[in-house]
Amino acid sequence: AQSVTQLDSQVPVFEEAPVELRCNYSSSVSVYLFWYVQYPNQGLQLLLKYLSGSTLVKGINGFEAEFNKSQTSFHLRKPSVHISDTAEYFCAVSASGGSYIPTFGRGTSLIVHP
Amino acid sequence: NAGVTQTPKFRVLKTGQSMTLLCAQDMNHEYMYWYRQDPGMGLRLIHYSVGEGTTAKGEVPDGYNVSRLKKQNFLLGLESAAPSQTSVYFCASSYAQGKLFFGSGTQLSVL
Numbered sequence: 001a002q003s004v005t006q007l008d009s010q011v012p013v014f015e016e017a018p019v020e021l022r023c024n025y026s027s028s029v030s031v032y033l034f035w036y037v038q039y040p041n042q043g044l045q046l047l048l049k050y051l052s053g054s055t056l057v058k059g060i061n062g063f064e065a066e067f068n069k070s071q072t073s074f075h076l077r078k079p080s081v082h083i084s085d086t087a088e089y090f091c092a093v094s095a096s097g098g099s100y101i102p103t104f105g106r107g108t109s110l111i112v113h114p
Numbered sequence: 115n116a117g118v119t120q121t122p123k124f125r126v127l128k129t130g131q132s133m134t135l136l137c138a139q140d141m142n143h144e145y146m147y148w149y150r151q152d153p154g155m156g157l158r159l160i161h162y163s164v165g166e167g168t169t170a171k172g173e174v175p176d177g178y179n180v181s182r183l184k185k186q187n188f189l190l191g192l193e194s195a196a197p198s199q200t201s202v203y204f205c206a207s208s209y210a211q212g213k214l215f216f217g218s219g220t221q222l223s224v225l
Binding site: 009034044045046051102103105106 | 118145147149154155156157158159162164172204206210211213214216217218219
């Protein structure tokens with residue numbers, strides 16, 4: 001079984017500042033990793049995913065994440081945030097061999113202030 | 115493209131009533147899921163299906179039943195609703211190791 005820990009429940013930041021949302025995972029097998037975003041009153045949509053290959057993954061809306069196997073982390077970063085990035089962000093992990101059923105973290109609320 | 119469609123979008127039940135939430139996807143995905151979302155708890159998996167005619171329990175299956183009689187549909191049933199089942203319910207579908215496509219959610223209140 002795998003688990004995900006999102007270390008911050010809320011991250012306030014000013015517009016145009018950089019941001020990092022932290023995600024650590026635990027698994028006894030190789031994993032796939034995902035970041036999803038949920039805007040108010042909507043379902044989740046995929047930001048980016050790591051399946052294999054380069055550990056630096058680029059996603060939509062200028063976000064990127066780096067897979068660090070030794071630290072079992074998959075932190076999400078953006079060099080300059082906009083007001084429109086205000087949303088809930090979820091990290092998810094699934095086993096790369098097996099049922100592929102993803103487990104989600106508890107979410108991090110990104111609040112961008114003008 | 116419809117993607118994943120959930121019905122209804124809102125529902126209010128009294129304790130003990132029953133209801134069924136319907137999820138339909140038009141992407142020919144094998145995998146379908148039901149999650150509930152509660153404040154501070156993230157998304158928790160209720161039940162999932164890896165193909166037509168198959169279902170399996172997730173993290174929080176008690177009080178819920180599911181059926182997947184057709185590949186495109188995944189039904190979530192509450193036989194006797196309880197206030198603890200007040201939540202936002204999300205259906206999702208995917209290929210095996212692909213990204214999940216989510217519906218827009220069902221807000222359920224049990225009084």
